Amino acid sequence: MSPPSDIRAVVIVGLGKPEVKTVPLPKLRDNYILVRTTAVGLNPTDWKHVDGARVGEAVIGTRVGCDYAGIVEEVGKAVTKPFKKGDLQIVVPENLSDSQAASLGVGITTVRPSSSGEQQRIFIYGGSTATGILGIQYAVASGYRVATTCSPHNFEYLKSLGADAVFAYRSPTVLDDIKAWADGCDSLTLAWDCVASKETAKLCAAVLSRTKEGHYRSLLPVPEEVVRSVNEQVDAGFTFALGLLLADGRVKPADTEVNRGGKGLEGVLVGLRELKEGRVSGRKLVYTL
Numbered sequence: 001m002s003p004p005s006d007i008r009a010v011v012i013v014g015l016g017k018p019e020v021k022t023v024p025l026p027k028l029r030d031n032y033i034l035v036r037t038t039a040v041g042l043n044p045t046d047w048k049h050v051d052g053a054r055v056g057e058a059v060i061g062t063r064v065g066c067d068y069a070g071i072v073e074e075v076g077k078a079v080t081k082p083f084k085k086g087d088l089q090i091v092v093p094e095n096l097s098d099s100q101a102a103s104l105g106v107g108i109t110t111v112r113p114s115s116s117g118e119q120q121r122i123f124i125y126g127g128s129t130a131t132g133i134l135g136i137q138y139a140v141a142s143g144y145r146v147a148t149t150c151s152p153h154n155f156e157y158l159k160s161l162g163a164d165a166v167f168a169y170r171s172p173t174v175l176d177d178i179k180a181w182a183d184g185c186d187s188l189t190l191a192w193d194c195v196a197s198k199e200t201a202k203l204c205a206a207v208l209s210r211t212k213e214g215h216y217r218s219l220l221p222v223p224e225e226v227v228r229s230v231n232e233q234v235d236a237g238f239t240f241a242l243g244l245l246l247a248d249g250r251v252k253p254a255d256t257e258v259n260r261g262g263k264g265l266e267g268v269l270v271g272l273r274e275l276k277e278g279r280v281s282g283r284k285l286v287y288t289l
């Protein structure tokens with residue numbers, strides 16, 4: 001069966017306005033593959049793009065979405081990787097379902113692997129974000145002791161992933177509590193921020209060592225002077241990353257919630273609102289098509 005000439009997509013029709021529309025199937029380019037999507041995962045970047053966060057009105061008319069799993073339908077003639085019609089794309093270990101696979105894309109390329117394990121401890125701000133959940137497991141698997149923050153209802157979940165200490169970020173004593181954990185080693189020099197606001201950056205800088213060079217890395221850019229204003233020993237940067245240890249089951253994808261608010265692209269519109277309004281906690285929204 002040949003692919004249809006039209007497909008359905010979530011299209012940005014105005015700033016803050018996503019709609020499900022029938023649109024032409026993109027023409028297959030030589031270096032691309034055509035995939036029939038079976039499940040999609042949502043990310044905060046999706047609703048941020050709908051709102052025009054990066055480029056304003058230039059997003060109007062574009063289609064929304066990053067993470068998916070599906071079946072290869074056609075392979076462009078210049079593609080060199082061994083894709084063939086009927087393959088599952090993305091390639092995932094057999095122990096993951098399509099919905100779990102759809103939850104991984106942006107998160108898995110965002111979490112940065114540690115280099116050598118010479119650091120003994122790391123602080124991860126926002127451990128219950130989808131990327132934090134992956135980051136904790138990767139850090140633990142790399143030999144780090146991890147302290148992290150989340151709401152109390154996620155404490156046990158993050159401990160089950162291997163976090164050594166978990167702190168409530170809304171607690172008035174959160175800073176002192178983390179410092180007490182950090183002072184236990186006098187060498188906390190790494191912080192990874194999965195929320196990445198000025199406030200969270202300052203807290204991260206405040207818990208790092210005052211005597212040793214420290215490194216703050218965040219999922220969204222935060223000006224280095226924000227971090228330096230709190231702790232001059234700390235540099236700042238923005239992380240993208242490569243891979244995680246999924247195949248042997250040591251790293252698990254974030255729990256998925258499938259079709260919250262409805263199936264398919266209509267459900268995606270509900271999910272975008274849920275994400276934007278902060279009602280997604282400790283899990284990843286995925287929609288089957």
Ligand SMILES: NC(=O)c1ccc[n+]([C@@H]2O[C@H](COP(=O)([O-])OP(=O)(O)OC[C@H]3O[C@@H](n4cnc5c(N)ncnc54)[C@H](OP(=O)(O)O)[C@@H]3O)[C@@H](O)[C@H]2O)c1
Binds near residue numbers: 044129149195
């Ligand atoms: N640069 C990149 O490539 C890249 C890639 C992916 C994501 N990002 C960005 O990184 C951020 C996280 O993305 P995600 O997909 O991992 O998030 P997510 O899973 O949608 O985050 C939801 C979680 O955020 C936590 N949270 C919300 N506000 C918080 C705060 N002020 N302090 C601490 N925790 C807070 C909540 O924890 P509790 O329920 O426990 O309170 C909730 O579980 C977003 O801003 C996103 O745009 C960047």
